[in-house]
Amino acid sequence: MASLTLDKVRKAFGPVEVLKEINIAIEDGEFLVLVGPSGCGKSTLLNLIAGLEGSSDGEIRIGDRVINDVHPKDRNIAMVFQSYALYPNMTVRKNITFGLEIRGVSAAERDKAVADVAKLLQIEALLDRKPSQLSGGQRQRVAMGRALVRDPDIFLFDEPLSNLDAKLRVDMRTEIKKLHQRLGATIVYVTHDQIEAMTLASRIAVMKDGILQQFDTPQNIYERPNNIFVAGFIGSPSMNFINATLINDNGNLAVSIKRDNDPIILPLKDAPESYQGYVGKDVVFGIRPEGLTHKRTGSDQPGSQYFNFDCKVEVIEPTGADTMTVVEIGGKEIVARVRPDRAPQPGEIMTFSADMSQISLFDPVTELRI
Amino acid sequence: MADIQHYSHDAGWKHTILRGLLYLVLILFAAYYLFPLFVMISTSLKSLDEIREGSLISLPRVITFDAWTYAWNEACVGVECSGIKIYFWNSVKMAVPAVLISTFLGAINGYALTKWRFKGANIVFALLLFGCFIPFQVVLLPMSQVLGSLGLASSTTGLVLVHVVYGLCFTTLFFRNYYVSIPDELVKAATIDGAGFFTIFWRIILPISTPIIVVSVIWQFTQIWNDFLFGASFASGDNAPMTVALNNIVNTTTGVKQYNVDMATALLTGLPTLLVYVLAGKYFVRGLTAGSVKG
Numbered sequence: 239m240a241s242l243t244l245d246k247v248r249k250a251f252g253p254v255e256v257l258k259e260i261n262i263a264i265e266d267g268e269f270l271v272l273v274g275p276s277g278c279g280k281s282t283l284l285n286l287i288a289g290l291e292g293s294s295d296g297e298i299r300i301g302d303r304v305i306n307d308v309h310p311k312d313r314n315i316a317m318v319f320q321s322y323a324l325y326p327n328m329t330v331r332k333n334i335t336f337g338l339e340i341r342g343v344s345a346a347e348r349d350k351a352v353a354d355v356a357k358l359l360q361i362e363a364l365l366d367r368k369p370s371q372l373s374g375g376q377r378q379r380v381a382m383g384r385a386l387v388r389d390p391d392i393f394l395f396d397e398p399l400s401n402l403d404a405k406l407r408v409d410m411r412t413e414i415k416k417l418h419q420r421l422g423a424t425i426v427y428v429t430h431d432q433i434e435a436m437t438l439a440s441r442i443a444v445m446k447d448g449i450l451q452q453f454d455t456p457q458n459i460y461e462r463p464n465n466i467f468v469a470g471f472i473g474s475p476s477m478n479f480i481n482a483t484l485i486n487d488n489g490n491l492a493v494s495i496k497r498d499n500d501p502i503i504l505p506l507k508d509a510p511e512s513y514q515g516y517v518g519k520d521v522v523f524g525i526r527p528e529g530l531t532h533k534r535t536g537s538d539q540p541g542s543q544y545f546n547f548d549c550k551v552e553v554i555e556p557t558g559a560d561t562m563t564v565v566e567i568g569g570k571e572i573v574a575r576v577r578p579d580r581a582p583q584p585g586e587i588m589t590f591s592a593d594m595s596q597i598s599l600f601d602p603v604t605e606l607r608i
Numbered sequence: 609m610a611d612i613q614h615y616s617h618d619a620g621w622k623h624t625i626l627r628g629l630l631y632l633v634l635i636l637f638a639a640y641y642l643f644p645l646f647v648m649i650s651t652s653l654k655s656l657d658e659i660r661e662g663s664l665i666s667l668p669r670v671i672t673f674d675a676w677t678y679a680w681n682e683a684c685v686g687v688e689c690s691g692i693k694i695y696f697w698n699s700v701k702m703a704v705p706a707v708l709i710s711t712f713l714g715a716i717n718g719y720a721l722t723k724w725r726f727k728g729a730n731i732v733f734a735l736l737l738f739g740c741f742i743p744f745q746v747v748l749l750p751m752s753q754v755l756g757s758l759g760l761a762s763s764t765t766g767l768v769l770v771h772v773v774y775g776l777c778f779t780t781l782f783f784r785n786y787y788v789s790i791p792d793e794l795v796k797a798a799t800i801d802g803a804g805f806f807t808i809f810w811r812i813i814l815p816i817s818t819p820i821i822v823v824s825v826i827w828q829f830t831q832i833w834n835d836f837l838f839g840a841s842f843a844s845g846d847n848a849p850m851t852v853a854l855n856n857i858v859n860t861t862t863g864v865k866q867y868n869v870d871m872a873t874a875l876l877t878g879l880p881t882l883l884v885y886v887l888a889g890k891y892f893v894r895g896l897t898a899g900s901v902k903g
Binding site: 288290309311315316317320323325326327328335337340341352384548 | 789794795796797798799800801802803806811812815816
């Protein structure tokens with residue numbers, strides 16, 4: 239187990255810079271998730287940590303040891319790959335112990351290690367099979383077994399669940415989380431799935447175009463996204479962005495959203511100091527679907543600040559637990575999360591409540607959080 | 609209802625005729641290719657008298673293997689009359705090492721070109737590929753100079769070298785295309801497990817290469833065994849491969865032309881490649897199409 243530090247890490251392929259000054263530091267036992275759309279550089283970053291690619295600049299440290307020029311096999315890391323990368327010609331047992339064998343661990347110790355890991359992952363019955371005789375979920379377990387058996391400082395996971403079907407993915411997600419809690423291992427996990435990121439991580443690094451957009455705890459990233467990209471990427475359905483103006487409404491700051499007939503005015507209580515400079519200017523008003531609900535009162539949930547407005551319903555999408563209600567405000571489709579028993583009919587005029595305690599304002603030009 | 613029955617009856621009838629035509633054409637083609645083989649086999653089993661009396665296509669009245677044993681033990685190659693057998697072994701001594709070495713080198717090349725990509729790997733591969741298109745005749749003179757300076761002129765070792773060099777382009781192409789479809793993650797995983805270039809090659813890559821090894825072996829064996837030009841140019845006399853000896857037997861017989869011996873010698877010469885195809889043919893097709901379909 240060890241901490242991991244990435245200090246101003248850069249990576250360029252020729253003139254193309256794929257990673258720009260990445261600074262990340264996690265403590266021993268943390269679960270770091272690198273998340274972002276494809277091509278954002280998250281897998282490259284993982285390969286840099288693994289040593290499968292060399293960084294162009296910056297420093298990578300495991301614990302206090304700088305590992306930039308250390309060969310992958312000497313970094314004391316283990317990696318689980320998206321395709322599992324099980325050796326097709328070897329049995330499960332051989333697959334798991336191959337790394338130990340190469341490192342000169344005695345046969346007796348190898349047998350004990352493989353038995354322990356097989357028990358932990360419940361793959362004892364599969365040890366003498368070849369990878370081709372295993373199902374996707376079983377292969378996944380074997381791939382994890384191969385990483386676990388080495389007892390490394392850091393585990394690296396490269397989209398390990400993306401080849402599994404939806405149901406199995408959720409199960410394995412829980413198992414990985416359990417495993418992390420039991421072993422207390424330091425894990426770096428790459429995914430493009432923001433739900434995986436939210437559920438697994440102790441800290442998330444959101445990336446886009448080789449730039450680290452935000453590095454924080456899942457809850458902070460969810461509640462206080464750094465910019466419009468992070469706000470839109472994390473959370474499903476994603477955050478609503480509405481073009482609005484910040485106004486001074488009788489001494490209180492408020493968000494004014496233009497409409498054909500009358501504007502929606504949503505007052506902001508306890509507005510942070512940073513909002514002051516934007517009074518009278520355009521802003522992007524971000525509110526998550528769960529912040530827009532059927533009509534509620536402040537007493538429903540202490541600490542919330544509900545303000546009501548009427549709007550025509552365009553489409554409804556029931557999900558069972560909630561009914562996603564699509565309305566049009568300011569020329570944009572906005573999703574509100576409504577309790578099924580309060581769900582409207584399309585075309586109906588309905589009163590919505592906006593919870594103003596959980597909103598974000600962004601600069602429309604820089605797209606940064608205000 | 610009646611219409612439908614009529615229609616389907618009509619279609620069935622048409623279907624049968626088309627099938628029949630198809631089979632007829634196929635049988636004609638098969639016969640076209642098999643007929644020379646039939647003539648060769650039947651002639652080789654006849655006595656010389658019978659060949660003179662009977663027609664080309666008639667079956668042997670009395671089957672005799674005299675021509676075969678004569679070809680193997682006594683046929684005259686030039687002035688030497690000890691049969692084709694020493695040349696058969698010459699060909700074996702040439703083909704087996706050349707096939708194994710070129711296949712092995714092709715495998716290493718393909719592995720390095722796909723899994724350990726270096727700067728200019730594509731150019732190296734393109735140049736190797738270019739080697740596939742160089743006609744034999746072009747390299748004859750430079751090759752003989754090289755062999756001469758190495759002291760390998762007119763030796764089986766020299767022939768092995770020539771065939772290895774010439775076959776390398778093809779075997780590299782085979783293995784490179786096969787290894788492209790093997791996920792890189794396999795090599796990455798093994799690297800993290802602590803294995804190096806050759807450990808990964810021996811323990812992981814080579815064991816999963818059976819189909820393409822078979823393709824390479826069949827291809828190389830056929831090419832090398834059947835080669836005449838290199839054999840005739842770079843190995844002479846007692847070191848000549850079987851194809852060259854066959855030519856000498858057929859062309860240098862004085863007096864009566866022994867067709868049955870010629871046929872038997874030719875069949876003996878062709879037998880090893882035939883055998884390789886029969887034994888490994890299904891892997892050949894499987895290997896050629898490997899990678900095109902996932903699974």
